[in-house]
Amino acid sequence: MFTKDLIEDLSSNSLEEHIHKKIEEIQKKDKEINSFITLNIEDAQNSSKEIQKKIDKGIQGKLSGLAISIKDNIAVSKLRMTCGSKVLENYIAPYDATIINSIKKEDGIIIGKCNMDEFACGSDGTSSYFGPTKNPRNIDYVPGGSSSGSAASLAAGFTDLSIGSDTGGSIRCPASFCGVYGFKPSYGLVSRYGLSDMAMSLEGPGPFAKDTYGIALLLDIISGKDPRDTVTVESSKSYTKTVENFKDQDIKNLKIAYAKEFFEGVDEKIKNIILDKISKLESEGAKIEEVSLPNIKYAIPIYYLVVFSEFSSAMSKFDGFKYGHYVGGQDIVEAVSNTRETSMGIEVKRRVLLGTFITMEEFRGRWYTKALKARSAIKEDFKRIFNSYDLLIGPTMPTLPWKIGERISDPLSMYSSDILTVSANLAGICASSQPVGEAKGLPVGLQLHADSLCESKLLKGMRAVELACGGI
Amino acid sequence: MQLHEDKYKDLNLKIGLEIHVQLKTEQKIFCECSTDYINSSPNNNICPICTSQPGSKPMGVNEKALENLLKIGLFFGCKAYEKPFYVQRKHYFYPDLPSNYQRTSQPILGDGNFMGVGIWEIHIEEDPGRYELREGKVDLNRCGVPLAEIVTAPDIKSPEYAREFLRDLLLSLEYLGVIRGESGSIRADVNISIMGGNRIEIKNVNSVKGVYKALKYEIVRQKAVLQRGGTITMETRHFDEGSMITKTLRKKETVADYRYIPDPDLVPIYISPEKLQEIESVLPESPHNKKKRFMKEYSLGEEIVDALISDLYLSDFFEESAKKSNPIESGKWCATELKRRLNEKNLSVSTSKITPKHISDMIGFIERGELSVKNAKWIIEDAVDTGEDITSLMDKKNFYQISSEDTLLDIIEKVMGDNPKAVEDYKSGNENALHFLFGKVVNETEGRAEPSKTIKLLKDKLCMVN
Ligand SMILES: [Zn+2]
Numbered sequence: 001m002f003t004k005d006l007i008e009d010l011s012s013n014s015l016e017e018h019i020h021k022k023i024e025e026i027q028k029k030d031k032e033i034n035s036f037i038t039l040n041i042e043d044a045q046n047s048s049k050e051i052q053k054k055i056d057k058g059i060q061g062k063l064s065g066l067a068i069s070i071k072d073n074i075a076v077s078k079l080r081m082t083c084g085s086k087v088l089e090n091y092i093a094p095y096d097a098t099i100i101n102s103i104k105k106e107d108g109i110i111i112g113k114c115n116m117d118e119f120a121c122g123s124d125g126t127s128s129y130f131g132p133t134k135n136p137r138n139i140d141y142v143p144g145g146s147s148s149g150s151a152a153s154l155a156a157g158f159t160d161l162s163i164g165s166d167t168g169g170s171i172r173c174p175a176s177f178c179g180v181y182g183f184k185p186s187y188g189l190v191s192r193y194g195l196s197d198m199a200m201s202l203e204g205p206g207p208f209a210k211d212t213y214g215i216a217l218l219l220d221i222i223s224g225k226d227p228r229d230t231v232t233v234e235s236s237k238s239y240t241k242t243v244e245n246f247k248d249q250d251i252k253n254l255k256i257a258y259a260k261e262f263f264e265g266v267d268e269k270i271k272n273i274i275l276d277k278i279s280k281l282e283s284e285g286a287k288i289e290e291v292s293l294p295n296i297k298y299a300i301p302i303y304y305l306v307v308f309s310e311f312s313s314a315m316s317k318f319d320g321f322k323y324g325h326y327v328g329g330q331d332i333v334e335a336v337s338n339t340r341e342t343s344m345g346i347e348v349k350r351r352v353l354l355g356t357f358i359t360m361e362e363f364r365g366r367w368y369t370k371a372l373k374a375r376s377a378i379k380e381d382f383k384r385i386f387n388s389y390d391l392l393i394g395p396t397m398p399t400l401p402w403k404i405g406e407r408i409s410d411p412l413s414m415y416s417s418d419i420l421t422v423s424a425n426l427a428g429i430c431a432s433s434q435p436v437g438e439a440k441g442l443p444v445g446l447q448l449h450a451d452s453l454c455e456s457k458l459l460k461g462m463r464a465v466e467l468a469c470g471g472i
Numbered sequence: 473m474q475l476h477e478d479k480y481k482d483l484n485l486k487i488g489l490e491i492h493v494q495l496k497t498e499q500k501i502f503c504e505c506s507t508d509y510i511n512s513s514p515n516n517n518i519c520p521i522c523t524s525q526p527g528s529k530p531m532g533v534n535e536k537a538l539e540n541l542l543k544i545g546l547f548f549g550c551k552a553y554e555k556p557f558y559v560q561r562k563h564y565f566y567p568d569l570p571s572n573y574q575r576t577s578q579p580i581l582g583d584g585n586f587m588g589v590g591i592w593e594i595h596i597e598e599d600p601g602r603y604e605l606r607e608g609k610v611d612l613n614r615c616g617v618p619l620a621e622i623v624t625a626p627d628i629k630s631p632e633y634a635r636e637f638l639r640d641l642l643l644s645l646e647y648l649g650v651i652r653g654e655s656g657s658i659r660a661d662v663n664i665s666i667m668g669g670n671r672i673e674i675k676n677v678n679s680v681k682g683v684y685k686a687l688k689y690e691i692v693r694q695k696a697v698l699q700r701g702g703t704i705t706m707e708t709r710h711f712d713e714g715s716m717i718t719k720t721l722r723k724k725e726t727v728a729d730y731r732y733i734p735d736p737d738l739v740p741i742y743i744s745p746e747k748l749q750e751i752e753s754v755l756p757e758s759p760h761n762k763k764k765r766f767m768k769e770y771s772l773g774e775e776i777v778d779a780l781i782s783d784l785y786l787s788d789f790f791e792e793s794a795k796k797s798n799p800i801e802s803g804k805w806c807a808t809e810l811k812r813r814l815n816e817k818n819l820s821v822s823t824s825k826i827t828p829k830h831i832s833d834m835i836g837f838i839e840r841g842e843l844s845v846k847n848a849k850w851i852i853e854d855a856v857d858t859g860e861d862i863t864s865l866m867d868k869k870n871f872y873q874i875s876s877e878d879t880l881l882d883i884i885e886k887v888m889g890d891n892p893k894a895v896e897d898y899k900s901g902n903e904n905a906l907h908f909l910f911g912k913v914v915n916e917t918e919g920r921a922e923p924s925k926t927i928k929l930l931k932d933k934l935c936m937v938n
Pocket of ligand 1: 500503504517518519520521522523616
């Protein structure tokens with residue numbers, strides 16, 4: 001297992017050198033990829049010296065000095081947190097997110113803050129105020145979003161692990177487009193304290209890695225109850241063991257469903273690769289059956305209603321007085337308008353306006369509350385399936401990565417690219433994406449879903465697919 | 473005092489209050505900062521949560537704050553809603569509100585009553601910071617201090633009763649130990665309508681006196697508008713403490729403007745029947761039960777009892793004094809003269825120097841004919857102010873009544889001797905001459921002559937004159 005081997009290597013080789021190499025790579029290539037907004041080089045070098053001493057004594061934490069990049073909407077104390085926006089260009093976080101605390105405690109080395117779609121509003125990584133991130137597999141193509149820099153920094157070899165956030169696919173989409181592993185935990189398993197708000201009832205942080213083991217390792221560290229996030233629950237923290245103990249023959253015990261709705265409108269080349277992997281799993285002994293998710297067709301409108309409403313509320317604080325650039329004006333209304341006009345991108349403004357309109361109608365219980373109710377119909381669909389199956393399998397994205405600039409003018413086609421990923425967020429369940437092949441030289445991701453808080457099942461499925469694809 | 477004041481009867485005055493009080497807790501409602509926002513320099517009693525730093529999340533609603541809120545509701549006879557309640561976001565831009573939305577819960581309890589005024593609902597919310605308009609400065613130390621909002625029915629019919637209601641409500645909350653003591657102030661939004669006009673809301677009135685003054689001003693203003701043939705349209709007004717007048721703040725305000733949504737960061741809160749029972753079991757006797765008991769146990773009239781129980785410190789004080797004196801007398805003195813003096817001085821029995829012993833001793837002096845009822849009022853004033861014991865007050869003020877017949881007869885004879893004309897007038901049928909001579913006796917004794925005895929002796933003596 002790649003990540004596990006890497007940790008073992010680090011215990012006998014120089015950690016300082018390992019970190020130094022990562023920094024060199026970043027300095028050489030990131031001008032082009034643009035996966036980082038803020039680098040943490042000096043701090044990372046100092047940490048590598050400190051942790052090296054711990055390794056020499058055999059008292060290092062579980063991450064043992066692995067380099068980790070962090071999406072720039074997660075607070076790391078004393079580092080800038082821009083959320084990919086001009087609004088927070090100069091904002092220095094005065095505190096650590098709960099998961100950052102845990103990562104530091106286990107001796108992870110934070111190497112930098114990653115580029116992202118502005119305030120996580122985007123699906124391809126091109127809407128950042130700090131310029132688009134490019135796909136390391138082919139720099140003419142988008143890396144996927146919104147955690148574009150997290151996936152790209154990992155795919156480009158700038159880091160060993162990464163942390164992103166997933167509101168409707170923001171981890172899984174770039175994982176699929178860049179050819180790395182990405183994991184969206186169940187709602188409440190990982191603390192959101194320190195994750196800047198986009199749509200609070202849908203999102204949470206989650207890990208990126210080069211393999212299933214790396215995902216499980218981070219999950220053990222960042223999961224669990226946090227008094228600073230009331231929606232969190234306890235975690236078994238035994239995910240690494242689950243992956244380590246998984247044997248080839250365990251594939252036979254897996255009951256996997258696939259839904260025809262998750263293949264509608266999907267690129268033929270992607271469809272064939274995924275179906276091929278499904279047959280492979282079946283031939284290894286997994287039980288595979290077709291099921292139906294009738295309510296999935298409502299997922300996109302429900303998802304965007306919830307996102308716009310919650311987002312417009314979350315963005316209220318960026319008025320130029322408390323947070324964000326102060327521009328000034330005749331009165332408070334003009335000053336706030338000026339701040340928003342001059343420092344927010346088009347997609348952010350669109351979402352704030354739509355959300356404000358929706359929530360103004362809300363006192364009649366028109367949309368937001370109804371959308372919350374409709375979510376339960378989608379939850380029911382999944383509940384029914386997970387009563388009989390361990391996993392739901394399908395593609396992560398309906399298309400291959402597109403060329404940079406191709407879809408900017410068409411928000412609706414951008415929104416519809418989320419069609420396969422948003423349901424997991426609406427239902428609060430866990431889901432993953434992992435690379436299973438290539439088409440036209442671009443990576444193809446396979447998505448697995450498991451029931452809420454059934455992370456162990458999902459990791460077993462990921463490991464089974466990893467092994468079925470010839471992984472070690 | 474009555475709900476209805478005769479002078480406002482023709483106006484069909486309807487007054488409702490939305491009262492904000494700070495709940496007593498160690499920590500703020502959603503974070504671990506201290507609620508002592510006054511004793512630290514500006515913007516030093518804050519953390520990422522109460523300043524709404526990007527990425528910070530509220531911790532769950534402070535348990536002690538919720539407990540105190542439940543105490544208030546149950547004490548006023550409210551019922552707690554059974555279904556889980558959401559904390560909502562109420563959006564508005566203001567310099568002292570870091571997130572530009574205020575977290576405020578759905579109603580938690582409702583349908584209660586205090587002093588004949590319906591309590592519609594009670595909910596919990598967070599206090600914003602403080603904004604100095606003139607200097608343009610913001611202090612966020614207060615952000616996140618837990619507040620209870622108590623919404624009354626428009627049952628109050630006069631500014632005077634509004635003042636009394638608020639004063640007694642605050643005393644009860646203080647008695648319950650659920651509100652921050654030193655804050656002392658309340659913040660109230662006042663709703664008022666008079667016949668022929670629409671409802672006017674006066675925002676952010678910061679004292680009991682302010683509420684009274686704002687209402688007085690509004691009544692005059694609205695009457696004048698209507699008399700001129702104008703109309704009172706629904707609006708929100710602002711009360712200026714300096715000039716004691718209200719000014720238009722905004723004409724139109726709808727719920728839609730606040731864009732309420734349930735806060736996605738907080739799980740809904742469910743209050744279990746066990747929790748309610750636990751709180752109910754430690755609550756002091758409710759005003760309702762106390763009223764029934766006082767009327768039965770002490771044979772007191774309803775008006776006296778209402779006055780006693782509206783201030784729970786006073787009701788305890790009364791019970792203590794009634795142990796050593798006639799309860800009917802004690803009740804009367806506590807409910808009238810004592811309460812009047814306390815209100816005058818803006819004190820409560822808990823903050824003034826008077827003790828139950830003062831009242832019982834004083835009643836003893838009256839019963840023995842040693843103290844006049846008139847002078848007893850002065851005794852109460854002095855006891856409230858100084859706390860000196862009754863005997864020394866009696867001495868100091870020379871209040872001992874002269875009721876010895878011999879002493880009184882000596883004085884009467886002297887007065888009659890000094891005023892032969894008045895004696896003559898009385899004999900020829902002028903009743904006023906009796907009052908004149910009585911006055912002289914009173915003057916001669918510096919007011920200490922026991923009145924009924926003096927009159928009787930004076931009459932007897934006059935009859936004996938040929
Ligand atoms: Zn705080």
